[in-house]
Amino acid sequence: xxxxxxxxxxxxxxxxxxxxxxxxxxxxxxxxxxxxxxxxxxxxxxxxxxxxxxxxxxxxxxxxxxxxxxxxxxxxxxxxxxxxxxxxxxxxxxxxxxxxxxxxxxxxxxxxxxxxxxxxxxxxxxxxxxxxxxxxxxxxxxxxxxxxxxxxxxxxxxxxxxxxxxxxxxxxxxxxxxxxxxxxxxxxxxxxxxxxxxxxxxxxxxxxxxxxxxxxxxxxxxxxxxxxxxxxxxxxxxxxxxxxxxxxxxxxxxxxxxxxxxxxxxxxxxxxxxxxxxxxxxxxxxxxxxxxxxxxxxxxxxxxxxxxxxxxxxxxxxxxxxxxxxxxxxxxxxxxxxxxxxxxxxxxxxxxxxxxxxxxxxxxxxxxxxxxxxxxxxxxxxxxxxxxxxxxxxxxxxxxxxxxxxxxxxxxxxxxxxxxxxxxxxxxxxxxxxxxxxxxxxxxxxxxxxxxxxxxxxxxxxxxxxxxxxxxxxxxxxxxxxxxxxxxxxxxxxxxxxxxxxxxxxxxxxxxxxxxxxxxxxxxxxxxxxxxxxxxxxxxxxxxxxxxxxxxxxxxxxxxxxxxxxxxxxxxxxxxxxxxxxxxxxxxxxxxxxxxxxxxxxxxxxxxxxxxxxxxxxxxxxxxxxxxxxxxxxxxxxxxxxxxxxxxxxxxxxxxxxxxxxxxxxxxxxxxxxxxxxxxxxxxxxxxxxxxxxxxxxxxxxxxxxxxxx
Numbered sequence: 001x002x003x004x005x006x007x008x009x010x011x012x013x014x015x016x017x018x019x020x021x022x023x024x025x026x027x028x029x030x031x032x033x034x035x036x037x038x039x040x041x042x043x044x045x046x047x048x049x050x051x052x053x054x055x056x057x058x059x060x061x062x063x064x065x066x067x068x069x070x071x072x073x074x075x076x077x078x079x080x081x082x083x084x085x086x087x088x089x090x091x092x093x094x095x096x097x098x099x100x101x102x103x104x105x106x107x108x109x110x111x112x113x114x115x116x117x118x119x120x121x122x123x124x125x126x127x128x129x130x131x132x133x134x135x136x137x138x139x140x141x142x143x144x145x146x147x148x149x150x151x152x153x154x155x156x157x158x159x160x161x162x163x164x165x166x167x168x169x170x171x172x173x174x175x176x177x178x179x180x181x182x183x184x185x186x187x188x189x190x191x192x193x194x195x196x197x198x199x200x201x202x203x204x205x206x207x208x209x210x211x212x213x214x215x216x217x218x219x220x221x222x223x224x225x226x227x228x229x230x231x232x233x234x235x236x237x238x239x240x241x242x243x244x245x246x247x248x249x250x251x252x253x254x255x256x257x258x259x260x261x262x263x264x265x266x267x268x269x270x271x272x273x274x275x276x277x278x279x280x281x282x283x284x285x286x287x288x289x290x291x292x293x294x295x296x297x298x299x300x301x302x303x304x305x306x307x308x309x310x311x312x313x314x315x316x317x318x319x320x321x322x323x324x325x326x327x328x329x330x331x332x333x334x335x336x337x338x339x340x341x342x343x344x345x346x347x348x349x350x351x352x353x354x355x356x357x358x359x360x361x362x363x364x365x366x367x368x369x370x371x372x373x374x375x376x377x378x379x380x381x382x383x384x385x386x387x388x389x390x391x392x393x394x395x396x397x398x399x400x401x402x403x404x405x406x407x408x409x410x411x412x413x414x415x416x417x418x419x420x421x422x423x424x425x426x427x428x429x430x431x432x433x434x435x436x437x438x439x440x441x442x443x444x445x446x447x448x449x450x451x452x453x454x455x456x457x458x459x460x461x462x463x464x465x466x467x468x469x470x471x472x473x474x475x476x477x478x479x480x481x482x483x484x485x486x487x488x489x490x491x492x493x494x495x496x497x498x499x500x501x502x503x504x505x506x507x508x509x510x511x512x513x514x515x516x517x518x519x520x521x522x523x524x525x526x527x528x529x530x531x532x533x534x535x536x537x538x539x540x541x542x543x544x545x546x547x548x549x550x551x552x553x554x555x556x557x558x559x560x561x562x563x564x565x566x567x568x569x570x571x572x573x574x575x576x577x578x579x580x581x582x583x584x585x586x587x588x589x590x591x592x593x594x595x596x597x598x599x600x601x602x603x604x605x606x607x608x609x610x611x612x613x614x615x616x617x618x619x620x621x622x623x624x625x626x627x628x629x630x631x632x633x634x635x636x637x638x639x640x641x642x643x644x645x646x647x648x649x650x651x652x653x654x655x656x657x658x659x660x661x662x663x664x665x666x667x668x669x670x671x672x673x674x675x676x677x678x679x680x681x682x683x684x685x686x687x688x689x690x691x692x693x694x695x696x697x698x699x700x701x702x703x704x705x706x707x708x709x710x
Contacts, residue, residue, distance in 0.1 A: 008032050012456040013041065013515035016055050017125070017435040018604045019117035021337070021446020022188040024051050025516050026058075028436050028456040035059055035436050035457050044516055046167060046447045047188045053601070053617070054608050061417070061611060062434045062460070068416055069461025072429040078406045081424040081674075088462060088472070091428050096476040098411045098427075099136075099383060106379035108137030114364050116143055118388035118607065121440035121453065122495045123488060124433075124466040127349045129387060130557045132470045134354035135479055139381070140559050142363040142695055145395070147337060147445070148555045149305035149696035153314035154336045155552070156542040156570075159532035162338035164297050164331070165523050166447050170195040171331030174293035176204045176286075178317060179228065180301030181211040184601045186446060189299070196331070202293065204286065206231070208596065209624075209666055210659040221286065222661045224277040225594045225700055226577040228304055229313030231283065232320060233574055234272030237264040238287035239323055245291070246325025253529030254322050256541025256571065263571050275574070277661065291324040295332025306700040308583075309575025311693035315542075316572035322538040327526040337445040341519050343500035344443060351483060352558030361556055365697045366688045368397040371404020383411040387432070387466060392421035393606045393673055393681055396688040396699060399648045402673075415469055418610055421673040431463035438465035439488045441495060441511075448519045450496070450503075452511035467491060542570040551695050568693050575692055579703040591645045591703035593629065596666045597682045603670035610672055621652045621676050624666040625706060630656045633706060640677070640709040643667065645702070648684030651677045651709060665706060 009031045016024040025044035029037035038058045042049030051058075071091035076082025102110050113133045119125040126143060134140070169175065169192035182189050197203060197218075205217035206228070214220040223231060239245055240261050250257050273280045290296045298321065304314055318334060326332035347353075360377075362370055369375050371384070384405075392401055405412060405425035414426040423429050437459040442451040459465075464472075467488050474484035486494065498507065502519040510517055529536060534543045548565030556562070581588040602618035603609045609618075623643050625635065635641055641654045643665065652667065660666050667682040689698040 012454050014435060014453040014456060015440070015442040015451040015516075016051070017119045017121055017440065017442070017453070018055065018607060019120055020604060021186050021444065022047060022052070023120070023442050023444035023446065023449070023451060024055065024188070025451055026051065026055075030456050033457060035062060038436070041515060043514070044449070045518070046449060048191065050188070052187055054604055054614065057613055058436070060613060061608070062436055064418070064611065066418055066610065067460065068418060068423070068429055068431045069463055070431055071462065074427050078425045079402070081419055083429060091430060092472055092476045095413055095428060095473065099477070102382045102411065106382055109139045109360055110379040110382040111136065111138040112362060112370070112381045112384055113138060113141050114367065114384055114386045114389060114391060115141070116145060116389035116394070118390070118605070119466070121442055122344065122349070123440045123491050124438055126388060127557070128466040129385070129470050130349060131351035131354065131483055132474055132479075133385070134351055134557065135474070135481065136477065137356060137359065140355060140359050140361045140557055142361055142551055142556050144363060144551060144555050144695040145365050145697045146302045146305070147696070148551060149311045149691040149694035150300070150302060150314055150336060151552055152546060152550065152694040153305070153311040154318060156544045156546060157315055157318040157539055160340035161525055161532055162341045162448055162521055163525070164333040164335045165521065166192065166335055166338065168331045168523055169193055169297065172196045172295050172297045173201045174204075174290055174296035175201055176206065176290065176296070176298045177213060177217070178206045178298055178300045179304040180299050181207065181213045181599070182299070183212040183216070185301070185599055189446070202289065208661055208664050209598065212601070221278055221282055224275070224661070225596060225664060226307035226309065226580070227276040228307075229309050229316045229572065229574040230267060230272050230275040231278070232313065232316035233264050233267040233572065234269055234283050235287040235290065236260065236316065236319060236323060237267050237272075238269060238284055239291045240264060242288070244288065245323050246328075249322065249325040249328065253526070253531070254538040254540055255535050256539060259571055260319065260540040263573065267574070290320065294324070294326060295329030296321070296324065296326045297332050297334065299335045303700065305691055305694075305696050306698055308578045308692060308698055308701050310691040310696065310698070312569070312573050312575055316574070319538075319540050319572060330524050333526065338448050339443060339445040341448060341502045341521050342443040342450065343497035343502060345495055345497055346554055346558055348494045350558040355557070355559050357561065359559070361559065361562060363695055364391065365395060365690070365695070367391050367395050368400025368404055369688060371407065371410065372400050382409065385413045386422055386426070387415040390420040390422045390606045392425075393670065393683060396683055396686045396697065397647055398673065398681065398684040415466065420606065424674065430469060431461060432469070433459045433463045433465050437463065439492065441492050448521055449516045450506065450511070450519065451516040454512070540571070546693055548692065549695065550693060555694070577701045578689065578698070579687070579701050588703060591705045592663065593704050593706060594664045595643070595682070595685060595702045595704045596664060597669040597686060597699060598666050600668040600670055606670045606672060609670050610675065618668070621668065621671045621681065622655045623652045623706065624655045624657050624660050626658055626660055626662045626664070627656045628662050629665070630654060633708065635706065635708050641706050642709050643685060643704050643706050645685050645704045647687065648680065650680040650682055650684045654706070665704065
């Protein structure tokens with residue numbers, strides 16, 4: 001808490017809870033026990049007192065008349081959104097009773113949790129229910145919709161390092177934003193980039209779409225979706241063959257250079273240009289400038305991984321800074337997700353010791369297939385418990401998810417702040433608090449500050465934090481273990497290793513008085529190698545044994561058992577999209593357009609899409625199509641079109657714009673199904689396939705056709 005302004009007014013320090021790399025430090029003004037203002041904390045060195053347009057109006061969310069504030073029981077048909085208010089004891093009794101019935105008849109694995117990053121806190125976020133469901137014996141859920149593939153590829157190359165500190169981007173001279181629309185999804189990095197540009201740095205954006213960021217870059221390379229790995233290998237070809245490498249750095253601090261040199265001879269610029277759709281001259285210029293303009297740095301976006309060969313693409317990109325010695329310099333190297341130094345005690349978060357050997361693991365990206373028994377299961381899923389996510393709009397094969405949730409024999413519980421598309425299909429809906437109503441501790445996947453969020457106001461209605469929800473559920477299920485009795489204040493002390501060297505000088509009192517603190521990390525971590533890999537070096541030829549089914553333990557609740565798949569090549573390579581003319585010409589002849597589901601500026605996943613101000617600013621759902629592609633299909637500006645493939649279809653107005661390259665259509669993600677055209681959204685057409693490693697969602701590997709609707 002900052003302190004009291006008057007007897008009735010106080011300012012409380014907090015932190016944005018959303019799935020965003022910026023994790024903004026916030027100040028909440030409270031008057032007469034009501035929050036009246038949320039603003040950025042000007043003292044935070046990275047977020048610098050600003051909030052994005054989504055969170056600056058956060059109180060619209062907190063005090064919305066549409067909030068779920070009481071436990072509710074469904075009284076109408078599934079999907080109708082018809083509910084009646086009940087008490088907490090009644091709701092918990094019904095959940096407990098139904099769980100026990102299901103366990104008696106089918107066993108504990110018939111119960112499946114479903115959660116994601118609707119909240120990013122260490123207490124109330126992604127993993128808050130793990131201990132409960134592991135103790136219950138429920139199905140273990142893989143949550144790999146994003147960053148699992150990226151993380152696997154990054155760790156194969158560099159190990160768990162924070163890499164380039166984003167605070168040091170101001171010192172960079174050549175900045176490559178690769179698949180990263182920073183102005184919309186990483187806005188607080190932008191001032192550091194702008195400071196670097198004022199000092200002469202060049203900014204390059206590599207993206208199939210001329211995004212807000214690409215428009216402001218010095219160079220935009222509109223690459224074909226899914227061909228990033230080929231571009232990186234082509235750059236390496238040029239750098240090696242033109243002797244632009246830092247041979248001393250390679251000799252001392254890398255392994256596998258000879259093998260990498262041989263591999264990239266298969267990727268000369270002319271071949272890579274034909275794969276990527278870029279000009280040979282642009283490819284060669286990019287490679288030369290990246291190698292010779294130091295410090296050079298790459299910031300990769302999570303969209304890069306969501307392709308058939310996403311992991312190997314990131315492997316290839318990751319090799320670039322070590323090849324040219326970028327790591328020697330302040331502001332050089334690579335920024336993936338600098339979350340690795342945070343000393344999170346995953347054993348406390350997951351409690352994996354509760355998991356019995358042989359417990360099955362299901363990936364919730366394939367939820368539609370799971371609920372419709374397309375994946376053979378014994379026992380079938382008979383109960384689904386959803387928290388911190390909205391899978392109807394955010395997971396693939398939307399029609400299958402809806403059909404599964406509509407099953408009469410599926411008991412569904414949803415903990416939520418609003419009646420989302422998913423909550424409409426619940427049997428029981430439970431009221432969840434917002435960030436200003438609960439205590440939490442925030443790490444970040446975009447900067448290296450730990451942040452404390454103090455509760456600013458009492459929970460509205462009968463809403464409770466997720467931590468309290470699972471304490472109550474554990475009590476009703478008769479769980480006696482001490483971990484289910486820890487208070488939020490005790491959990492704050494448990495979830496971090498406060499004795500870690502990176503926490504030197506940081507304690508809870510400091511966080512309470514200041515709100516945040518920067519981890520003690522090295523600003524130039526790899527000037528002399530010191531990579532946290534088995535070899536201690538950057539591994540072009542990785543020693544980390546990875547197969548197609550490998551998932552880092554943190555993404556499967558610390559549970560390491562899995563069925564091995566096909567071995568992953570330890571050298572970076574290029575894998576074309578599964579849905580492409582190269583891999584599947586018959587499919588491509590029927591569905592010739594590549595679909596990208598881009599993140600919108602005003603929503604965070606599906607959060608805020610139901611709020612009037614945000615919806616108005618974002619505008620109605622649309623599909624952006626290149627004018628030449630529209631002309632071939634007799635589609636006019638603003639005309640209603642159907643975007644479809646064998647998986648499903650969605651209807652939206654067409655926007656004709658050359659911001660996307662020919663052959664690529666873009667539909668913003670996050671719109672709710674029930675407030676969209678024809679009751680469907682972009683994820684009706686996306687695939688539940690995985691990428692080449694990490695079981696990440698290959699959402700960018702989808703072909704469609706577009707036609708006018710009469």
